[in-house]
Amino acid sequence: MSIKPNHNYLDFTRKDRRGTIALLLVILLIAIIPFVYPLLIKKNSTGGVNFDATLASLQTKQTLVRDEKYADNNIKAGGNYYRPPSSGYPSYKKRNEAELFNFDPNTLSEEGWKKLGLRDKTIATIMNYRSKGGKFKQAEDIKKIWGLFPDEAAKLVPYVNIKTSDAGTAAKNYSNNFSESKKYDPTKSYAPVDINVSDTSAWIALPGIGSKLSQRIISFRDKLGGFYAVGQVAETFGLADSTYQKIKPFLQVSGDVKKININTATVDELKKHPYIRYQLGNAILQYRTQHGNYKSVYDIKKIMIMSEDIFNKLSPYLAIE
Incomplete structure (x- = not known):
């Protein structure tokens, strides 16, 4: 009986065929890369030009949006402060x-x-x-x-x-109701006046101060929340500098001022303060809305409408808690 030879070693299994095809594809890919790569580089270079043009366009649009959203700063040259949308807040x-x-x-x-x-x-x-x-x-x-x-x-x-x-x-x-007969005597000594607790009679006793002017000083003091420096008295509307210089030696200050919590205060509360008013009060509120509660009183310096002079005058009246 003759034995039939086995020719299975010449056959490919499905797994072998898949491997062979994959190998051929890899060889083909390696062969065509030198021809295709220069074309890809050129295409990407062109795409980069388009990207630069697109980026420039986006930057222009961003500038336009920024100009609509921010108003020219009225305090600090070159700065901007937030302008709320017209739908929700007054412009x-x-x-x-x-x-x-x-x-x-x-x-x-x-x-x-x-x-x-x-x-x-x-x-x-x-x-x-x-x-x-x-x-x-x-x-x-x-x-x-x-x-x-x-x-x-x-x-x-x-x-x-x-x-x-x-x-x-x-x-x-x-007019501060100062009588002409009440002449200023530079040699006369006057009783010291505590500018935070004195009443109208104490002010009237000073040279050049009448009933109306004394009421203005006290009204200004109450709106501020108290004086922290003698020099603030000079800011009283209607008080001439010459009169202030006469009474300055007899003025003294004590006690603390009333503080405003800038993390909870409303615009109505802020605008009542003589150093704030509506415009700055609204900017303080809008910044808080945008960035969250203030971590420090110094954070309000980030508001572009806030000048260094205003901050120095206002900061003693501010608190964050």
Whole structure:
């Protein structure tokens, strides 16, 4: 009986066929890479140009969005502060374009104030003060106008030109009910006055202070939440610097001031403070809404509308808890 030879060693199993095909594909891929690679490099290079163009376009759009969302800073040159969407919050009004020229604050018209760059509310405050007989005695007096920022006042002071006749009658229009017979005697000693606890009678006892002016000082003190420095008394509206210099040696300060929690205060609470008002109060609230509670009082310096001068004046009245 003859034996039939076994030829199975010439057959491929399914697994062998798959392996062979995979090997052929790898060999083919290696063979065509030198031809395809230069084409891929060229295509990617073109894509990079398109990417740069796209990036430039996106940056332009981002600038436009930023300009719509942020308003020009009224305090610190080159900065921006947050402008809330018009749907949820009132928009900040852009400051009038300033045109500086010599002017008399006692006679300048509303249009004149607008040319100087003042806002409508600030102009209304000035006109209301003048309508009640108020007068500006010296250039520095415009720094006491409510709503006028320190940097604005600093720009305007060199251009103030008060007529002699106005300056001569200003004392009467600045009326503090000071009797002409109550002359100042530089040799006389007056009882010390604690500016945080004194009443109107204590103020009236000082040279140059009448009943109305004493009431203004106390009203200003109450709105602030107390004085932390004697120099703050000089900021009282209607108090001439010459009068302040006379009473300064007899003033002293004690006690703590009332603080505002900037993590819980509302805009209505913030705007009542003479150093804050609505614009800054709203910016403080919006920053808190955007970034969460303040970790430190110094965090409000990150608000671009907050100048160094305002922060130094305001910080003693702020707290975070």
